[in-house]
Structure formats: structure tokens, C-alpha cells
Amino acid sequence: MKPADKRAYDRDYAQAKKTGKPFFPYAIFKDTVIATLTVLGIIILAIVVRVEVGEPVNPATTDFVPRPEWYFYFAFELLKIFKNQDVFTPLIMATFMVPNILIILLVVWPFIDRGPERRIWKRPFALGLTVIVTGMLCYLTWMGANSPAGVAKGGLPVSGLDEEATKGMGVYLANGCGSCHMVAGVGAPGPGPDLTNEGTKGWDNAKMIAWFKAPKPPMPSYASLPPAELEALATFITGLGTTYK
């Protein structure tokens, strides 16, 4: 904004104040009405939709659907979009790039858009941004709210399993791997990648077990599983799409 525009604004605002109304009671009245209604709404929600106590924490069994509160669904859905390890949709986009770009843009926005115009229909870029960002947030939140739980408890449509691999599939099912991964169309479509053809990567068991113990975030570590279970799980995963189809 040019100094002349600033002075023009200052003069205009001084005029608006001069012909204005006192803060009390005009603004205070409106504030009080809306704030009271909001607090009443919260009390009604607290009475109608009672809080519940969930299952107690058990770090050993991971039979769960890792879902955040609704206001982080958009971030959760971003993880699903950028779950792949390829160049176009790398995970770092969802975990680092997109959130930080949004945060920086949010903070510095008044220093980007410095023109004197305030009417939204004369600020097409700002209007577009409002519509796109709000739309994206609503869409991602809605997607998160309706994402299938898909824990794949009933088993996986995979054949050719030997004894060790059957045990591994048991470990896979018991630890809720299916709430983040999909095998042959069964399980959740994210945040983890589809494991149907994981075996074609050619990893050996040792490499796979090292991954289970220290995986790439956001996947949690499974170092607490017994070595025999890790071994069986690694056998199962490294054979997916090659030995077990």
C-alpha cells in the first residue's frame, strides 16, 4: 500500500469512527448474544452426545484404527494421497511440505496482499483462494469422516500360503496392519501403501524386519513384537505378489 493510500485509509477510518456508535452497548450486546448462544450450544452437545471412555491403551496389541480427531482428518487424508514413495506423490509432501507451505502462507499473507481494496468481489485471487482452501478442507474432512475402517479381520484373499506365511498373516491381522494397508483389495486404502505386490521389491527377511523395527514415519515401530512373529510377518510380506498371490 502506498503512503497516500495509508493516509486515505486513516482519514476514512477516523471519519467512520466519528460518525460511529459507542462500543458499549452496541458491540458488547452482539458479542454477548453470540458468545452465550455458543456456550449454550456446547452445553447442549455435552448433554445430548455424552462422552465415552474407550479401550485402555495397550502398546503391545495394535488392533486399532489410528484415526485422529475430526479436525485433523484433512491431515490424515493428505497422508493417504501422498502415501506412495514415488517422485510425484512423496510422503514428505503430506508430512512436511504442504502443512508448512500453508502455515507460512497464512502468517505472511497480509504482507503479500497489500492493496487497499477490501471488497471481496474486487479481489478475485483472494476470493478464489477462499473457495479453494475452504472447499479442500471440507472435502478432505468429509473423506476422513467416511473413510472405511477396513481392518480386514476376516482374512485376506491370498493363496499359496505355507505354514510360516499363515502365521505371518495371523500377525498381520492381529496387529491391525489392515487399518493402514491394503492387500488384494482388502484393508484400508491408506495412509500406508498397498502391499499386494510388496514381494516384487525383492527384500529379504532381515531387511523387512529392520523396517518393522524402524519404519519411515508415520508408520509406528513394531519393535515390541516377539522375534518369531516378526520373522513370520516378514516371510509373509516379502512373499506377497510372488509366492503368495
Next chain:
Amino acid sequence: MTTKDIGPKGTVQKSAEGALDFVDERSGVKTGARWFLFRNIPAGTSWFQTLGFTAMVVFGMQAITGIILAMYYVPDTSGGAYASIQRITEEVTWGWMVRGMHKWGASVMIIVVFLHMARVFIWGSYKYPRELTWVTGAVLLMFTLFMGLTGYLLVWDQKAYWATVVAVNIFASAPIVGPYIGDILRAGPEFGPSTLSRFYSIHMLVIPAGIAAFIGLHLYFIMRLGISEPPWAKRRLRIERDEEDARRRAAREQAAALPGTVTYPAGAPTGAGGDDR
């Protein structure tokens, strides 16, 4: 001489006025309150401009319900945290209500803060001279989201635990500083008893102090700079109409002065500006 002071003042009234004068002489509270309450705001101030105050009230409610919850909550990972949540929900008088209000208050606060931000954005209220008011508001939005994240773990149930493990992993995956942030949040390399204490402390001491400080700054800016006028306040629309009329008149006069040529007015109307940037 005013006519309302008829008859002698009572002892109570006299001593009360004396006490207030004593405080006012030293603190200026009377003058301050008078300035605060009766300063003018633009006449067009709208119902949409109540969302900031509402967010502040909901924060106050969160503080009060949070203090009550803290009286019963035990940040103990070996069953104590879960048991205390169960006790608050099922045994403590009105406990389910206080916890319910705190939980719903968190959701409502995020919605109100977002709507407040949308209002400020759409109205262009962040423009000169209120740029720093926006920046402090953006920090408050971040604090609010972080409040939601740290509070979620405290109920210590399966869903909360694993969602927070994933969230902390995401922070820890950031390049360079990520591992340090992860260690700070977890209070070590692993999720454990110290993690819960740390989240409890961040949730009820660190962020609330930050929110209080930034609300103070935010309010200071608002009081210093005044409430912004809606871009479509009656007064503004009248000014814009007058400017439009003046421009048309000028164009007509120009056309009349130079017969045979059609000219269009150049440049933007004064005051309102014509450029988006």
C-alpha cells in the same frame, strides 16, 4: 451544577465513591474503563464481528472446565490416567458434563476460530494497519490446533494413543530438526510414562500461557487500531456511490468539452483504490 444530586449523599455511597476515587487516582481505572467502553466504533459493525469475542469466551470456558478436570486427572500411564478418566466420566458429580463440555468446547473453538479467520480474510480486515493483528491471530490458530493434538492423548485410550503415536512420528519425520522435535514431544526416543506427563504439561501450562499472551497482544492491537469497518457498510457504499457519480460527471464534462471524441475516465476512484494488489 447538575440537578440529579438532590439531598445529601449516604455514608455508604460516599465511602464507595471515595474508595473508587482512591483506586482511580492511582490506577486510572475509571478513565480507562470509560475510554474502553464508550470509545466509538464504526456504525456498520456487524454480527460477523462477534466471532473473535466468542472464541475468547470459549477459551475461557475451556480454561475453567480444564482446571476442574485437572483436579481429578492423574497423568499416570500404568492405569492411573485411564482410571481417572473413567472416574471423571462415571463417578464424579457432573464429571461427565465437565468432560463433555471440554471435549465439545475443543471442536467448537476450532470451528469458531476458523470462521473468525474466514471473516477477517473475506473482509480484507488484515490489511493496513492490521497486519500484525492477523499474524498474532495466525499464531493463535496454530496454538488452538496444537491444544487439540496434545489434549487428545490425555484420555489414554487405544484410539488416542495410536493416533498420537502417528502424529508425533509425522513431526519427527521433518528434515533436520524433526528428530529433535520428536524427542522433545516424546520426552525421549520412545513413547512412555514421561510422554504423558510432557503432553499434560504442554497442554495445561505451556500452550495456555502462550494463548493468554497472544490473546493479550491480539486485543492490544484491536483496541489500538479499532474494529475494522465492513467493506459494505452503508457509509462506505454511500462514499463509493458519490465517487462513481463524480467520475461519471467528469467523463460527461470531458466528452462535452471535446465534441466528437469519446473518452473514458482513467485511473481508479480516490480513496477506495482500483487495484487488487
